[in-house]
Amino acid sequence: MPTVAKGYAAHSADKPLSSFSFERRDSRPDDVSIDILYCGVCHSDLHFARDDWGMTTYPVVPGHEIVGRVTAVGSDVSQHKVGDIVGVGCMVDSCRHCAACNDGLEQYCLEGFTMTYGSPDRHDGTLTQGGYSDAIVVSERFVVRMPEGIDLKSAAPLLCAGITTYSPLKHYGVKPGHKVGVIGMGGLGHMGVKLAKAFGAEVTLFTRSESKVEEAKRQGADHVIISTDEAQMASVEGNFDFMLDTVPVQHDINPYLTALKYDGVHILVGLLEPIDPAVSGGALIFKRRVLAGSLIGGMPETQEVLDFCAKHNITCDVEMIDIRDINTAYERMIKGDVKYRFVIDMATLKEDAA
Template identity: 70%
Template sequence: MTTAKAYAAQSATSGMAPFSLERRQLRPDDVAIEIDYCGVCHTDIHFAENDWGFTIYPVVPGHEIIGHVARVGDKVTKFKEGDIVGVGCMVDSCHTCSACKSGLEQYCLEGMVATYNGQDRVDQSVTYGGYSDSIVVKEEFVLSIPEKLNAATAAPILCAGITTYSPLKHYGVKAGDKVGILGMGGLGHMGVKFAKALGAEVTIFTRSESKVAEAKKQGADHVIISTDPDQMAAAADSFDLLLDTIPVQHDLNPYLACLKYDGKHILVGLLQPVEPALQAGELVMKRRVLAGSLIGGIPETQEVLDFCAEHNISCDVEMLDIRHINEAYERMKKGDVKYRFVIDMATLKGR
């Protein structure tokens, strides 16, 4: 066992504070990583504050991890000391079910092991995430970071990036398609970049006139103010796919009406019941599809990292001293970050 410095929440109201934890000794297929950067995802807040009711305390969040290899187990073949690597939202799965064999470990029929607040399949210990100076992860769940990528701005690709890339790829977005992005936070701004790189004509839906210029700066071809009935009416029956990154309850019906027949509305942000009620006729009468999508498997996560390197795509980030993590959480709740905080772990190692 090795002792690691970290930040953890001890209860739903404690906030984040310094914490020490024990990382396991290397198993033969393990990679020990010294963490350099960790993105801050809104999911981290949900777990720190037990919004979903199943947090195991103490909890060390963080699943957008970039670091360098410190040591490897005897049977590791893919990585060596000094390699720049990443760890995303999961660190294990059963490896034997149909989903795992298809490279879709996020849908493991036995349940993926989350990077934090999960349970290790070998010793049943609780997993601790990337708000830490080190982590030990099974080789199969460690990702190679292309040299062309900036390590700090690459961190959010491991969650915000793959969450938006995976459905665009799965549903075959291609050149000439009309794609709408609902919301323009950490997920939404990455969705714009990916859809544009795939050749789509991209429209941002936003409630705020103040975001129009920023949406265009991010690469959107058009902006629709979703609270303007005339703009929404003009968009009827015109989109091939809507990527919905809005994380709170919102009325889906006006957006469904914007889809062509056979159009697809993909939820990647909402985990709550749909309210207000869905008008099923908006689906039935035009053979529209309402679906959801969860991150991506390990092969596809490596694919999106390589895609970002090829197309010069990075996340817009604000670097963070970990000592200010509680203030960062409050700013995130207000939408006051463009578009992802990334913790510089030098601020933890030097404290």
């Protein structure tokens, strides 16, 4: 039988999120039922709620950085049990049989992965609803174990911001001795700095803001370059092995390409729009540089980043909020007034319903 869940939903692009009761789908033999404890707030939630990408079906409950406690498991579940603390990230399903899925790269599923919210369920066609709610039902394959000792509140954003920056660092082989530039100092950028340092790299943050210099060093950056300072940018030409570009809006990447060594790799993890201004082909060809992109990570790698962060005591910097303040949080996100992720304490949802 479907269960009634409570949460906060967007009902249209121009109205604030508000309380919403809805039915979760029927539980299946491979499902894990989860009471949600914490849910991170991602910029994607905001874009989706306001239909910035033109793909939203309303009402929609956002949230894909979910930490919770298992309350029930299906008959086919073997990896989780009642009482376990688990996480759910950006995906809740995929085709499970294509080459990408068989390689544990469900994020690149050839049939497209099922998003945690805003996607048709592959079995019954109902719209998936996310983590701004009290409970969720997810297939075991897309549920990860929260390592013992990890701080659950700050671990929630690791399921998006953490894996988004970890996956390309691992894939492209960042190791001790490499020089990594991280472009941008937001939710993704500050995690990129922490993770690249843990990989053993020498890390330089690129920012437009003088005010972020000390903060970047506090996060672990070895150096900071003000990207609007032509002299500073000229001083690092041909210097880096990798650029991790976390900026989500159009920006000129040519100066950063020039800062790469030959065979250097510039990795886009934030920009979904066309690159503007255009990329200089010569900057790539004459130094055999690579311009690459990376999405989140597959399920094995998502478990891996949680274990890695627990081992290295890496956390996301978070600000806890009451679910009733979610619309204020969205406005603050637009202004860049958060360091570096909001996380909803779902206990406040019960208070809202009282």
